[in-house]
Amino acid sequence: MTDSQHIVSSYDRDLEGVQALIIKMGGLVETAILDCAKALELRDEELAERVRKGDKAIDALMEQINEETAFVIARRAPAASDLRVVLSVMKMSNNLERIGDYAKNIAKRAGVLLQMTPIDGASGAVRRMAREVELMLKDALDAYIQRDPELAQVVSNRDKEVDQMYNALFREFLTFMMEDPRNITACMHLHFIAKNIERMGDHVTALAEQVIYVSTGKMPEEDRPKADSTPYEIHGDPMAGKD
Amino acid sequence: MYDNPNLERKVAQQDTKISARNVQVFYGDTHAIKDVNIEIPSRTVTAFIGPSGCGKSTFLRCLNRMNDTIDICRVEGDIDLDGENIYDKRVDPVQLRAKVGMVFQKPNPFPKSIYDNIAYGPRIHGLAKNKADLDEIVEKALRRGAIWNEVKDRLHAPGTGLSGGQQQRLCIARAVATEPEVLLMDEPCSALDPIATSQVEELIDELRDQYSVVIVTHSMQQAARVSQKTAFFHLGNLVEYGDTGQIFTNPQDSRTESYITGRIG
Ligand SMILES: Nc1ncnc2c1ncn2[C@@H]1O[C@H](COP(=O)(O)OP(=O)(O)O)[C@@H](O)[C@H]1O
Numbered sequence: 124m125t126d127s128q129h130i131v132s133s134y135d136r137d138l139e140g141v142q143a144l145i146i147k148m149g150g151l152v153e154t155a156i157l158d159c160a161k162a163l164e165l166r167d168e169e170l171a172e173r174v175r176k177g178d179k180a181i182d183a184l185m186e187q188i189n190e191e192t193a194f195v196i197a198r199r200a201p202a203a204s205d206l207r208v209v210l211s212v213m214k215m216s217n218n219l220e221r222i223g224d225y226a227k228n229i230a231k232r233a234g235v236l237l238q239m240t241p242i243d244g245a246s247g248a249v250r251r252m253a254r255e256v257e258l259m260l261k262d263a264l265d266a267y268i269q270r271d272p273e274l275a276q277v278v279s280n281r282d283k284e285v286d287q288m289y290n291a292l293f294r295e296f297l298t299f300m301m302e303d304p305r306n307i308t309a310c311m312h313l314h315f316i317a318k319n320i321e322r323m324g325d326h327v328t329a330l331a332e333q334v335i336y337v338s339t340g341k342m343p344e345e346d347r348p349k350a351d352s353t354p355y356e357i358h359g360d361p362m363a364g365k366d
Numbered sequence: 367m368y369d370n371p372n373l374e375r376k377v378a379q380q381d382t383k384i385s386a387r388n389v390q391v392f393y394g395d396t397h398a399i400k401d402v403n404i405e406i407p408s409r410t411v412t413a414f415i416g417p418s419g420c421g422k423s424t425f426l427r428c429l430n431r432m433n434d435t436i437d438i439c440r441v442e443g444d445i446d447l448d449g450e451n452i453y454d455k456r457v458d459p460v461q462l463r464a465k466v467g468m469v470f471q472k473p474n475p476f477p478k479s480i481y482d483n484i485a486y487g488p489r490i491h492g493l494a495k496n497k498a499d500l501d502e503i504v505e506k507a508l509r510r511g512a513i514w515n516e517v518k519d520r521l522h523a524p525g526t527g528l529s530g531g532q533q534q535r536l537c538i539a540r541a542v543a544t545e546p547e548v549l550l551m552d553e554p555c556s557a558l559d560p561i562a563t564s565q566v567e568e569l570i571d572e573l574r575d576q577y578s579v580v581i582v583t584h585s586m587q588q589a590a591r592v593s594q595k596t597a598f599f600h601l602g603n604l605v606e607y608g609d610t611g612q613i614f615t616n617p618q619d620s621r622t623e624s625y626i627t628g629r630i631g
């Protein structure tokens with residue numbers, strides 16, 4: 124990314140405009156991640172409702188970003204780092220929109236879980252996981268603003284930890300369900316919630332990779348270790364994976 | 367992403383057509399080209415881009431020794447065409463220019479008939495044995511120039527009566543009539559409207575399965591559209607030379623970046 128300005132200054136304003144929208148969208152998504160987990164832990168139906176309603180604003184921002192990037196492409200025919208900005212903005216807005224959807228889904232399940240007996244410690248663990256993903260997103264957006272591929276790489280590496288948190292929760296929920304079948308409904312919801320947060324982490328990672336692309340022109344090497352081992356676990360055995 | 371072989375029509379051969387080494391050009395005291403090294407592949411469109419006065423036209427003219435016609439111009443270094451030094455004393459510049467044809471910014475048909483515009487080169491190079499032969503050469507060149515259908519019924523009308531876009535395609539047809547191996551084009555579309563520009567670009571893309579085309583252009587979009595290789599010149603230096611996809615998505619030199627993104631360098 125060159126710091127110098129375009130000869131046509133309205134071009135700079137166009138590009139800054141779409142990037143500002145991404146940052147704004149990122150802020151809304153960060154809040155949604157924290158709030159849906161908080162609503163779950165504090166059994167706060169009002170907050171859950173706010174997250175569910177707030178998703179519309181996130182979707183609207185994505186629409187606006189799509190329109191404005193299309194306009195920049197048509198009007199400016201961007202090249203080199205400008206082209207990478209436009210391409211990355213489109214992908215990042217997609218990632219953020221997906222994360223917003225997951226937050227909304229979690230808020231819906233939080234509403235359902237209100238009507239059930241809480242599962243010991245589960246919502247606290249979920250909230251820690253959400254907090255971790257939100258921090259990753261915050262760092263990824265900072266890395267974007269500063270065009271810092273190293274920080275983006277650090278964020279991308281941290282996704283392993285989210286995967287591990289998900290694995291641990293998955294096993295825990297399995298144990299609860301084995302212990303008492305009355306826990307099954309709640310644990311199923313909690314499991315989907317944990318899975319949603321794990322997917323959020325994947326989208327944050329994809330976003331961090333766009334930061335690397337926009338700053339270096341190259342995508343990072345494609346052998347990110349996946350720490351999600353649950354596809355290989357034998358679900359009939361409560362001791363599976365416990366070591 | 368620019369490694370994807372499907373992205374661009376495959377370049378048939380990548381062997382070197384023109385190889386320039388340590389080329390310097392001076393106009394009197396002005397050092398216009400500074401130690402340029404480049405290998406231009408055959409059957410490929412190579413674009414020269416860069417700000418006005420950076421030496422694109424000067425370097426292009428080195429490739430068929432057009433600079434010989436400028437008194438104060440001095441060229442140093444080696445330029446090989448198929449491994450033969452074109453500045454060798456034994457090379458006849460007129461013969462060379464039949465092999466390395468040139469199309470200019472402003473269409474410049476001779477004040478003669480369409481037919482004679484094309485027949486001129488083949489006649490002086492003795493490429494036709496008789497009238498029927500010449501007719502065939504003219505038709506073939508006009509077809510290659512993608513203008514045959516528009517002029518076949520008025521071959522004896524003056525070339526200067528055609529539209530600007532038609533005149534430029536006529537000039538391209540004239541350049542290919544001598545069976546060149548390389549076509550040099552210096553801003554061939556700058557006097558043309560968008561439709562005529564598209565027609566010439568389409569023609570350039572067709573020409574590259576027979577010729578090595580080198581085009582100087584002010585339009586970055588044109589360079590991105592028509593070329594497979596792009597060379598960026600700046601103040602007489604060849605700053606960056608690479609695959610067009612790479613130059614336009616991920617240039618390595620900050621001067622290239624500034625120029626193609628329209629920034630103050
Ligand atoms: N015939 C000439 N006589 C003297 N100087 C020339 C001549 N042609 C070009 N130059 C100088 O050489 C430099 C490169 O010019 P040119 O090759 O025309 O650049 P470009 O085609 O990139 O605009 C410029 O400084 C220009 O003034």
Ligand SMILES: [Mg+2]
Pocket residue numbers: 422423424552582
């Ligand atoms: Mg010029």
